[in-house]
Amino acid sequence: MLGGCGLGIGYISPVSTLIKWFPDRPGMATGMAIMGFGGGALIAAPLSVILMNHFKTAVSNGVLETFVTMGVIYFMFMMIGVYSVRVPADGWQPEGWTRPVKPCRWLPKRRSRSTWPGALRSFGCCGSCCA
Numbered sequence: 025m026l027g028g029c030g031l032g033i034g035y036i037s038p039v040s041t042l043i044k045w046f047p048d049r050p051g052m053a054t055g056m057a058i059m060g061f062g063g064g065a066l067i068a069a070p071l072s073v074i075l076m077n078h079f080k081t082a083v084s085n086g087v088l089e090t091f092v093t094m095g096v097i098y099f100m101f102m103m104i105g106v107y108s109v110r111v112p113a114d115g116w117q118p119e120g121w122t123r124p125v126k127p128c129r130w131l132p133k134r135r136s137r138s139t140w141p142g143a144l145r146s147f148g149c150c151g152s153c154c155a
Contacts, residue, residue, distance in 0.1 A: 035061065038105075044112050048121045068094065 038060070042053035075093055079086030117123070 038109070041109060041111055046118075047123070048118050 035057070039054055039057045042057055043050050046053040072090055072094065075090040076086040079089035079093075
């Protein structure tokens, strides 16, 4: 549970910032964030094995030392991101881009008291059936 919350917080922060920087290409921005998550796992998995082999002793398998080392490495990269990535200024948009004006198509046009419970039921059902 705690890991899932941490993963969610760590995921939504860069995604929401990227979407603000690229409002004309939100799919590309989200894809870049997903690529970063996958690329991080692609690098971290072999690095973890190398570090565990490095820290392995007769009395320890090196997992604790690997967690500490990976935590320090992650912290350094996060601090680089904290100091280098900023949310764009209010009203900023790419040059020559205008925000499209079109209605949200996935919501029904008629708004009634049953609209939101129905939408939540369909999302909940889809999530439970597809998992």
